[in-house]
Amino acid sequence: MTRAVARRIASGAVVLWAAATAAYLALLAAPGDIVDSLIGDGADTPQIRAQIITEWNLDRPAVVQYLDYLWRAAQGDLGRSYLLQRPVGEVIGDQLPPTLRLAVAAAVFGVVLALVLAVTTRHRWVRRASSTAELIIVSTPPFLIGIVLLSVFSFRFGLFPVSGDQGWAALVLPAVTLGLPIAGVLAQVLRDGLDRALDEPFAVTARARGLTERAVLMRHALRHSLIPAVTLLGWLTGALLGGAVIIEQVFGRPGLGQVTLQAVGNGDMPVVLAVVVLAAAAFVVVNTVADLAYLLIDPRLRRSTS
Amino acid sequence: APREGTAAAGRPVSGGSLTWAVETEPITFNPHQYAQAKARLLVWNTFEALLTHDTQGGYVPWLSTGHQVSADGRTYTFKLRTDVTFSDGTRFHAEAAKANIDQFSVDGYNPSVRAVQLRNLDRVDVVDPATVVFHLRQPDVLLLDFLSSPQGAQVSPKSLKEAKNLKAGGPDLAGTGPFLLDHYTAGQEVVFTKNPAYNWAPAGAGHTGPAHLDRITYRFLKEPSVRVGALTSGQVQIIEGVPATDEALITANPQLSLSRGLNSGSAYSYYFNTTHAPFDDLRVRQAFREAVDVDAVLTGVYRGSATRAWSVVGPTSPFYDRTLEKTYGGDAAKANRLLDEAGWTARDADGFRTRDGKRLTVRLVQSAPFVRDRRDVLAQAVQAQVKQSAGIDLNVAVVDQGTATQALADGQYEVFDNSRADTDAGAALNLLLHSGGAINRTGFQDPALDELLEQGQAASDQARRKTAYQQVQKLTITDQALILPLYAPADQIAAGTTVGGWGFEPAAGVPASAYDLWLSR
Amino acid sequence: MTLALPRPVARRFTLRRPRPGLTAAGLVLLVTLAAAAWPSLFAGDPLAADPLRVLEAPSAAHWFGTDQLGRDVFDRVVHGARHSLSIGVAATVIAVGAGILLGVVAGLVHRVADEALSRGFDALAAFPLVLLALLFIAIAGTGTTSLIVAIGIATTPHHARVVRAQTLVVRQAPYVTHAVAFGASRPRLVLRHVLPNVLGPIPVLAMIGLGEAVLIAAGLSFLGLGPQPPSPEWGAMLSEGRGYLHIAWWASLLPGAAVTATVISLTVIGRHVQHRFEGRPS
Amino acid sequence: MIDVRNLRVTFVGKRQVEAVRGVDLTIGAGECVALVGESGSGKSVTARSLVGLAGPAARVEADTFTVDGRDVRGFAARDWRRLRGRFAGLILQDALVSLDPLRTVGAEIGEVLRAHGIGDRRDRPQRIRRLLTDVHVPEPDRRARQYPHQLSGGLRQRALIASAIAGGPRLLIADEPTTALDATVQAQILTLLAERRTNGETLLLISHDLAVVAKLADRVLVMKDGRIVEGGDTRTILVGAGHPYTRELISAATGRWRGTTTAPGDVVAEATGLRKVYGDRTVVRDFGLTIRRGEIVGLVGESGSGKTTVAQLLFGLAGPTSGHVRFEGADFSGVPERARRPMRRRLQLIAQDPLSAFDPRWTVRRIVGEALPRGEDPAPCLERVGLGADVLDRYPRQLSGGQRQRVAVARAIAPRPSLIICDEPVSALDVSVQAQVLDLLAGIRETDGTALLFISHDLGVIRDIADRVLVMKDGRVVEQGPVKAVFDHAGHEYTRALLDAVPTVEVSR
Ligand SMILES: Nc1ncnc2c1ncn2[C@@H]1O[C@H](COP(=O)(O)OP(=O)(O)OP(=O)(O)O)[C@@H](O)[C@H]1O
Ligand SMILES: Nc1ncnc2c1ncn2[C@@H]1O[C@H](COP(=O)(O)OP(=O)(O)OP(=O)(O)O)[C@@H](O)[C@H]1O
């Protein structure tokens, strides 16, 4: 047990290191050097350049900078943002909560909607209508959905705030926008899982016991359909984080997405690196959660009990 | 800061809180690090400078009571107010003013200000708590412009030492302004509360004593349509940066009013890179200008709400040369003639002119983070025009900051676009046109031009400065066709009728601070 | 005295997909392909701007209205088919190509290397796609080429994983064992048996992947990371037009509709073929 | 209890399948009726129709259809539900996957009690325990808390039976209750069912194996292509079967010896001291074998005893941990694949599942052609296994199971090998087809003198075809010798257990 935990932690650390290193290398390869980015729109003279170089210690060899970065990152110091002039940890710390709120709300909305859709729309016409709607949602650029929702519910009817992160009302539209495609994909996977499970011999056996169709669905099939859904957990996290970049832009919400876009646009390397490391950390966590979820759902995977 | 014009009728009311949707989120709350003209309205809420502007373009005392210039133009003596306290409780006096200037000699604090604005400053002396003297190495009237600018704002020396994130600023950076920065939520909003102790408004201000509002929230809404939506659906009471396409929407609404202010500084212009072909040829530069029907382009893109610029100097500047108007541009026949003369006679399959098999291509590189005011759309419109009227291939690339800076450094561009928001147009011209200017992208080197620019900076007499700068304009616009001025950048404010006291800062032309704002109930 | 191993009682039913949907999808795809192949046949110059006729509502003269520069939105949408599809196709080709290469290698090589490769795929696949593409664009700069490569790289792990799984299945399939019985050498095994069977499902995957690529391209274009203006790419049009949504819905919603219709039809047809593929025992 | 006249079940869909085309079936109280027939003949569909579970795509019609005295035509879903579990318990064909793998055995059994409101919550564990005891599950309390995958096949089948009888049904329908189980376990389950029958339960027993049901059933109905081709008292059917199909089933069940009298020739392959370790498990230990020309050696043993592993070692697909394999006098193990390649064609393999043994993208022509010298016509080779030229251009999935296995045989004999290793070559086939393939293999040995290593867990098959037999248990050969000697005087108790478990039809003429 402890060995498994230790292995998990070790492999997580390796993933984090690999992600940070890959991103570091990638950014080194980027054209336009850091000084160019730091100069921005302003004046550009050799003296100014020299000062920037000394200020950010950019005159040291790349390897030294990289090792220094790793060493400080290992101690939890992610450096200072070139653009925002603040510690990266603080920048990320400030922007994480709104993104988390959005992601969690979207995930909850998406998952619940998907479950409801998959379970309730079992009959021919509803099912077909629901599948069609899911297909359209999944095939439409999410920002388009967002823009339309925004103009209808916020501009036209004034039901929700236009933008920002101000209480629950402001969370509704972005979370719906981000959650809809997730619900679309998930509902399809769940429905497929339900179909498969209901075709399995154990489902027929359950019916042979005199169970109602609903009982077969809820007590037997649903749990089976969760297994492929858990496989999507990694994808889901990616979709949430990636989607947040676009959704935050559309709804003018603060958050990691905005920070990332800004950092990428301005070559704000410390922030970009931190975002990459954060995403890698999310990957590690989600993988662990997924493994646990598998164990919870599927007793066949619980080795120790025998 | 003083304001210009008041939109809403009625008498000012005290108290209340207001939400203002602004386009730009400041990257810093430290005025010394100021770099965004769009963030200027926030600076003056918490900070003040030694001087400010009046409506005529002159200077009026703010935290000073007056100043004197020595005959050789190298010594500026300021008398300071003695009744002013920073919000952290420390008093404002000459030592503080000196500390603020000295802060710039800290390495890495703001190399740009040190290299440009304070280039000619030798040292600052404190004579007594109410007197401070600036010694220059050579005459430079732009010192006054600096001392009235956000970067010259006065910050409590104590907080300069103690602030947690000095360069980012924040609530712990104390100023003397009518508001206190209450809190800042990145990506979202910044909230100011009234400074009840404030009682040193400058002469031109709308009132005296503390600010009217108890509290003002600035929300950062980058999307123009979202700002307008927020205003029309009543979620904010006042916005700035109204897109041209939405102006009709606001003027048609009796509950809203709209006002526009032209910015100071340089006009938004295209600068031609003369260091290599094709713009090393005067005829091609002229031809490009003739190929664009600027009025038509502006009508299309800004629906007639933009003010056409004829000079690199903005029309509100005292140095503006009105005689340049309608002297060039919009003559497609002339453009084609000039290009034929310059040898660009052949056409390729796509209809573009060529010479020796090379297409007449000119590149404009825009840095995505700094594109605003639909300048990318404007570029597309110009692109379409020069193609249709003269067969010029204008290649527009919107790229990230690093790529853009590198392209400029490597000379991989033929057109450079820029506008500067300096309150004194001379400061902008120095940077853009002097052969040693920090953003001289034309590559044009002319001792005569440098001489004129230096005169303009040294002369303390306004009339002599004006003559020098008018010659600069004639030389660069008419004679050399270095520049294609497009429009005078402007700011718009739209507000509900319940909001009063809003307007634009004189000289700068950007939205004024919240000092005079009030909200009727 | 005989014992037989169990057989499935009933073959899983393939759901009957609505035929009209399939037909419609086919038609949409055909129209899109035609537009991509010969845009000038159906539409005028997508770059012709008329500053005096900006943001005009759809009319007989301009079926889809005009945009902020007075360009005909219909012309742009038609030409956009070529731009958007070619980005999608190029990205998919990169992703599928690299996916096959990496997947087959991972499926065939030694355990340790496979482990490293597939861990890599996993990590990349779980990494937010948009972030991956963003990173790449941060490095390579904005532009159509880097957009294509970014999407290609970002979607490669997905294809590589599928191919690897398929390779593992095929490699251990008894018929490969049988080929050994005829003295087949390793390269021969890979070329004659493994590869052809691994590649079978690829066209279908590629088709569904193409839809996905078009969608991601639109998203990145929306963020301003795609083709440069004035290129009439759908995502870019959407992005440019969104500022005018409340006064000119056509400038953004119609290009958006083009994206949706194309992606739906690709998905519907791709899935249909996939179901056909799985429907018969293989 | 059940009276059905002219039952017709049709599956509507893309292709219309008439699974049952007119079946008459009456089951009286206390009776045990057996339904036999080859795969796909409609046995399962018939059984499931009796409790209204033919599936959503099935159209069920009958002239008379009464269950428990009530006409069920026009029954609503609720009416059916009351019958299921209470009146009739159904044990599905796929015993190993008929319990929900995600729920405990106890929960599965308790579900029946709950659905029909039998007993209250508190005494349910008690009832579950008693049910498990009834079906002879040891340690019922522990088992009730376990998941199906933690139970062996036999226990799982018992648990399934327990859940089927939990509602106290008067009729028990058992669809192939012993398929997929090991021979020894199979016998135990049959005993259990016989016990239920003595308890007075009515039983409908379904199997494709006449031998399995002959001992239990009062009456036998023989199904073919959705119709009952023959039916009647078990003894009568066994003795005086009228329908040729029934006779085929009986002959398959009684077996026919295909041995040879010719003396074996030179040594073809030789294995000494083979040992294979996977991880920390020794799967094969101290295995030795010599096969001579023209000899058929049988290898039996229950699942997991290491038979396939032996085949892989002999075939050179896996290297032995220790020990040697020699083939035609040359080293075959411990040499690089390059050295084995020239010998490869003289050593062939026929596997259990012919479908997966063919590249799905290849036609029969190409599959068999690969085995022949370049350019040689595959048609004569197919002719030898009784296939016409019409199959040449078909893909494997377009062939029936029997045809596929014939193609596999054709491919194996094409390069004229000296040894063919057959790993369960007939286990997946129907009885009738099985006999044909066995005949074919015996014939090949006779004409070509090819040696065969014949692996099966089915002693009946081994007895019918092999000259010598090796019995494996836990990776070890526990007994070997000539077939007759081993079968008649088994020395090892494990062999005796295996033999006892083989169901046979004793026909007294
Ligand atoms: N749900 C279904 N849809 C379509 N066809 C079906 C379905 N279930 C069974 N069939 C077909 O009905 C026929 C009879 O099937 P059934 O399962 O009753 O055979 P069986 O006699 O039980 O065979 P086995 O011995 O293999 O179990 C077969 O051809 C089968 O393919
Ligand atoms: N590659 C492998 N790695 C680990 N264990 C294996 C491997 N192959 C087989 N085994 C184990 O070796 C044992 C013998 O397996 P084998 O397949 O030889 O049995 P078998 O007698 O053929 O059984 P069956 O009748 O089910 O086919 C089993 O317990 C199996 O799990």
Ligand SMILES: [Mg+2]
């Ligand atoms: Mg059956």
Ligand SMILES: [Mg+2]
């Ligand atoms: Mg085996």
Ligand code: NI
């Ligand atoms: Ni085109």
